[in-house]
Amino acid sequence: MDEQTSRKTSGVATVISQFTPRSVASLALAFLVVLIFYFLPTPEGLTFAGKMMISILLMGAILWIAEPIPLAITGLLIMIIQPLFGIREINDVFASFGNQAVFFLIGAFILATALEKHGIHRRIALRFLSFFGNNPKSFTFGIMASCAFLSFLMPEHGVAAFFLPIATSILIATKIIPRQSNFGKVSMLSIAYGCSIGSLGTLIGGARNPLTIEILAEQGITVTFFDWMVIAMPVVFLCLPVVWFILQFVFPIEPVDITWAKHAIDEQVQETGKLRQQGILVVAIFLMTVSLWVFFSHVIGLAVIALLGCILLFVTRTISWKDVEQHLPWGIILLYGGAITLGVGMSQTGAGAWIAQLVVNTVGDHALLVIFVLILVTVLLTNTMSNIGAVAILLPIAFGIATELPGISPLFGSMIVALSGGLAFMLVIATPGNAITYSSGYFSTRDLLKAGSLANAVCIAIIFVVAWLYWGGVLHI
Amino acid sequence: MFDNVLIPISSEFYSRDVLKQSISLVHTLKSKIHVMYIIEKKTLMKSEERMDSYRTSYETNVLQQAVVDDQKQMADTVVFEDAKQFLSKHNILVEENIVEGEFSDAIADELQKHDYDLILMGFGKRCSLRYRLFYQCNIPIWVVSGSEKRSILAVCSNLAPNQKVPEISKQLSQMFNWPLHLLYVVDPKDPVHVDRYGKRSAKQSLDGLIAEGSSFIKEQQKQGIQASIVVGSLEKETLKAAESHAANLIIVGREQKHHSLFDFSSKSTKRKIAENCKYSVLFVN
Numbered sequence: 001m002d003e004q005t006s007r008k009t010s011g012v013a014t015v016i017s018q019f020t021p022r023s024v025a026s027l028a029l030a031f032l033v034v035l036i037f038y039f040l041p042t043p044e045g046l047t048f049a050g051k052m053m054i055s056i057l058l059m060g061a062i063l064w065i066a067e068p069i070p071l072a073i074t075g076l077l078i079m080i081i082q083p084l085f086g087i088r089e090i091n092d093v094f095a096s097f098g099n100q101a102v103f104f105l106i107g108a109f110i111l112a113t114a115l116e117k118h119g120i121h122r123r124i125a126l127r128f129l130s131f132f133g134n135n136p137k138s139f140t141f142g143i144m145a146s147c148a149f150l151s152f153l154m155p156e157h158g159v160a161a162f163f164l165p166i167a168t169s170i171l172i173a174t175k176i177i178p179r180q181s182n183f184g185k186v187s188m189l190s191i192a193y194g195c196s197i198g199s200l201g202t203l204i205g206g207a208r209n210p211l212t213i214e215i216l217a218e219q220g221i222t223v224t225f226f227d228w229m230v231i232a233m234p235v236v237f238l239c240l241p242v243v244w245f246i247l248q249f250v251f252p253i254e255p256v257d258i259t260w261a262k263h264a265i266d267e268q269v270q271e272t273g274k275l276r277q278q279g280i281l282v283v284a285i286f287l288m289t290v291s292l293w294v295f296f297s298h299v300i301g302l303a304v305i306a307l308l309g310c311i312l313l314f315v316t317r318t319i320s321w322k323d324v325e326q327h328l329p330w331g332i333i334l335l336y337g338g339a340i341t342l343g344v345g346m347s348q349t350g351a352g353a354w355i356a357q358l359v360v361n362t363v364g365d366h367a368l369l370v371i372f373v374l375i376l377v378t379v380l381l382t383n384t385m386s387n388i389g390a391v392a393i394l395l396p397i398a399f400g401i402a403t404e405l406p407g408i409s410p411l412f413g414s415m416i417v418a419l420s421g422g423l424a425f426m427l428v429i430a431t432p433g434n435a436i437t438y439s440s441g442y443f444s445t446r447d448l449l450k451a452g453s454l455a456n457a458v459c460i461a462i463i464f465v466v467a468w469l470y471w472g473g474v475l476h477i
Numbered sequence: 478m479f480d481n482v483l484i485p486i487s488s489e490f491y492s493r494d495v496l497k498q499s500i501s502l503v504h505t506l507k508s509k510i511h512v513m514y515i516i517e518k519k520t521l522m523k524s525e526e527r528m529d530s531y532r533t534s535y536e537t538n539v540l541q542q543a544v545v546d547d548q549k550q551m552a553d554t555v556v557f558e559d560a561k562q563f564l565s566k567h568n569i570l571v572e573e574n575i576v577e578g579e580f581s582d583a584i585a586d587e588l589q590k591h592d593y594d595l596i597l598m599g600f601g602k603r604c605s606l607r608y609r610l611f612y613q614c615n616i617p618i619w620v621v622s623g624s625e626k627r628s629i630l631a632v633c634s635n636l637a638p639n640q641k642v643p644e645i646s647k648q649l650s651q652m653f654n655w656p657l658h659l660l661y662v663v664d665p666k667d668p669v670h671v672d673r674y675g676k677r678s679a680k681q682s683l684d685g686l687i688a689e690g691s692s693f694i695k696e697q698q699k700q701g702i703q704a705s706i707v708v709g710s711l712e713k714e715t716l717k718a719a720e721s722h723a724a725n726l727i728i729v730g731r732e733q734k735h736h737s738l739f740d741f742s743s744k745s746t747k748r749k750i751a752e753n754c755k756y757s758v759l760f761v762n
Contacts, residue, residue, distance in 0.1 A: 071530040157531050161540050168547040175555050177491060331530030386530075428523055435527035439520055439544050441488045 019068075026066030030059040034081070043354075049087040050351035056081055057351070057393055060342060061381075064389035071386050072331035075338020082345055096344045097337040100303035101214035105336060106328065107306025108204045111286055112154035113327040114319045118279040119272055120286075121150055121162055126269045129166075133262040136253045140186045141244050143167060144194035148240055151198025151205045153290070157432035160195045166268065167191055168440055173264040174256055176442075182251035184442040189251075189451055193243050193425060195433040200422045201236040203228050203293075203302065207332055208391040210302070212418035215343040215395050221411055225293040225302060231477065234470055235419055238462045243425075243455045250451045278318045285312045332388075339392030346396030356400025367407035371416060371467055374398055375460050378420035383430045383456070391421040411477050416467055423459050425452030478648055479595040479617075482508045485584050488517045488548055491556055492599035493563060498621045498757070499597055500567045505652050511593070512560055512573040514552040515583045516545060549575050581609040588614065595619060600751055611760060617645070618760045620751045627655045630724035630756075632715050633693065634662040635686045637730035638673045641761045643697060646728045649759075658722045659697050659704040661690040662714045671733045683708070712749045719756050728759045 037055030042048050056078055063074040079097065083090040115121045125146045132142025143163070150159045167187050176184040199205030203213065203225055213223045223231075275283070289309035297305060313319040346352040363370055374394070382390040394417045402413030424430030426449050428438045434448060471477050482502060484495055502508045521541055528537050552575050564571055576583045584596065596610075596618045610618065631646035633639040643659065650657035663686045670678040670689060690706045697704040707714045711732060719727050729750060751758050 067526075157528070161532065161536065164540070165543045165547060168544075168551070172547065172551050172554060175558070177555055177559065178488065178551065180491065325533075326535040327533060329531055329533050329536075335530055429527055432524075432528050432531045435524035436540065439524035439541075441517075441520060441548060444489070 022066065023068035026062055027068045030062040033058045033062065046351065046354045047349060050349040050354055052085050052087045053345050053349045053351040054355065057342065057346060060389065061393055064385040070331065071389065072334035075335040078338040079341050082341065087349060088345055093341050096341050099214050099340065100301055101210040102333060102336060103303035104210050104306045105207055105333060107303060107310050109155065109328050110310040110313065110319070110324055111289060111306065112158050113323050114282045114313050115154055115286065116158065116162065116327065117319060117323050118282050120279060120283060121154060123272050123275065125150060125163060125166060126265055126272065130265050130269065133258060133265060136183050136256045136258055137248060139258055139261060140190045140247070143187055144190035144240060144244050147191050147194030148198030148236065151195045152202045153204060156195040156199035156205050157436065160191055160433040160436040163191045164436055164440055170261045170264045171442065173260040178441045179444060181254060183253045183256045185251045185447055186247045186253055188437045188440055188442040189247055190244070192433045192437040193455060196422055196424060196431060197236055197239045197243060200232050200419050201229060206387065206422055207336055208388050208418055208421050211336060211339055211388060211391060212395060212414050214340055216411060216414055218344055218347065219399065219410060222298065223411065225297045231415055231471060231475065232419060235463055235466050238466065239459050242458055242462065246455050246458060247451055250454060281316050282313065282318050285309055335386065335388055339388050342392050343396050347399065352396030352400040353403065355397050356404050359401055360404045365405055367405055368468065370401060370405060371408065372464055374413065374416050375420045375463050378417050379423050379456055379460055382421045382424045383426045387421045387424055387431060391417055409477055412467065412471055415471065416463065419463055423456055425455045479506050479508050481593045482510050482595045482597050483587060483593040484510060484512045484597050486512060486514050486556060487580050488515060488520065490599055495597055495599040495621045496560055496563050500569065501653065503569050510569060510571045512557065512571050513587055514556060514573070514575045515580055516548045516575065516577040517580060518578050545577060581613060584610055585613050597621060620758045622755055622757045628722060628724050629655050629657045629726045629728060630719050630722050631657060631659045631728045632662065633659065633730065634664060634711055634732060635670050635690060636664055636667060636711065636732040637671055638675050639693065639730060640673050642728055642730040645761055647702070657702060659702050660714070660718045661694050661704065661706040662711050663687055663690050663706065663708045664711050665708055666710065675731065675733055677733050715750055724756055726757045726759060728761060730761050
């Protein structure tokens, strides 16, 4: 065999070796589903486009769960497969990718990059933490509250990533042995859960939030930045202390000399020093942007405000394009694009409404039961796949159910899915926050499952009660 | 017998029981102890996979480097410090190093660099340490579990060469002054005989295997060793005997078990014993 042939053979072998039986099987299954649906007779009440959209929904679910290809590439596949099967026009598919929520997301990432570059997030976190250093329990609550608060202002996984070294340095200072100490476990889980819970509060925390408002906007329902906070914040403020109590219950914290932790925080506060002029400018631009989002997003639009903030950051030279390149995850944008075209496609082809009808016929028109099932299914799905994917799959169905069922509005149904989609507490693969904190080695997958399953069960109850009493009874949405 | 002992500590599992066991080895056998902390690559990989699409490669690299640096610092200032403090009370000095990688590979690399006679390691249930090591390694592996009892169960079978196990068991029994019981298991599901070179024979009758086992037992009994023979699965009979003899150390040899085409169990006999057993296990390879 000559050298060239041998190199070719080894190249092919390398490509083949990257495919595990699981990835080959899931890819084959995903495409097989589409193919089977193509040849299946179209059920009554559903168009051919609707039938194929359901097959794409199932294909997306399989690929997002098994991940034989990157999440973002599944997003692209969802987009291109629609015109390929003649389900939607090419221009329609790509047009829904160019909506304002995508640019809001890009803007939010750039703003978060500026906060990160000037260490503002670190300052906020350390100041916040320094108020909670009296005993190990309050310290872990401090971690959780800081993460939740910061997740109101920047993407949740960004918060988890920068908080991890802070928490680790404190655990090292207190001589905590990984996996043996409940203080170590609770501290790390507080980061993961704090970020997840905080991300529910505003549109910035999780990409699934702008996805929800965009899909609602496509149906003519406008939700402003402030509206979102009014609807979501009670869930955050109830879940936060309850989940913290659960962590204390599942992993009772051993006596720990917290003095070293306080020293470590004080040292880090001193290291950060005073905020420089450029940092102050970033804070001012960020505050202005958030104020505009809260008070004027219904007039100017979320994306315009976000991009205005970004342009100001560049004009004031507080951020460079290199910074943006280093911190803007285009993968999420592509994933988001796929998710939104899936949602729009499901609604436009009537597939969402058809599934909703099927669900209502099966479960009946018991509004409370439907709400509970929706929350439960979303939580289970978001624990096994990307939460944007889970929300993208369930949102059109929830929207359809809410349209069919008296007593639930489309906004109500969508918010249930959007908020439940953030409660990925049980598995490492469920959300980047869990994966990031798991890499520290302070807790095991079993610890996560133990605390997460209980936390999920209680949070399901909280969302159910808030939805029933507050959204339905007070906000009348 | 065990002059140089390697104690690998996975970033997924650290137990003082291993250190406790090393004390008796050092004091009885004058062994040198080397502690190696392994930052498990698979833990980092797991998080990297999930961050794919959500974080840029720059951010992922920065975070992973920070995690590795923190783990090194933690190993140095927390784990090694704890181990040194504990062992210094017994006048034992240790050497240590930190490596990154997959548990089995990191140990294999270390074994190539230095001469060790024994691997002494802890085991946390469900910590999913991959026991490829059991196949790759040519030196004995002692998996320590926190038991206070003091006796040895040596396990021989029709599936193992049965050369080193009786020899090492006798030596350890004499050195530590622990009573020894030798168990010979005839596995009827895999009715072959494995010779002293590890070669499997053709299928034999159960009676023939029992006869061979019985003569082996008689030989051991002549040397004053308490011994018995049973027919059944190697793992199950080993665990049953460990329970009934209250053994704190089980010594198992290199078994040559046949795995059929439809045997989907990915776990080796050794791993099954280690996972299901609450006693320490010494795998003599």
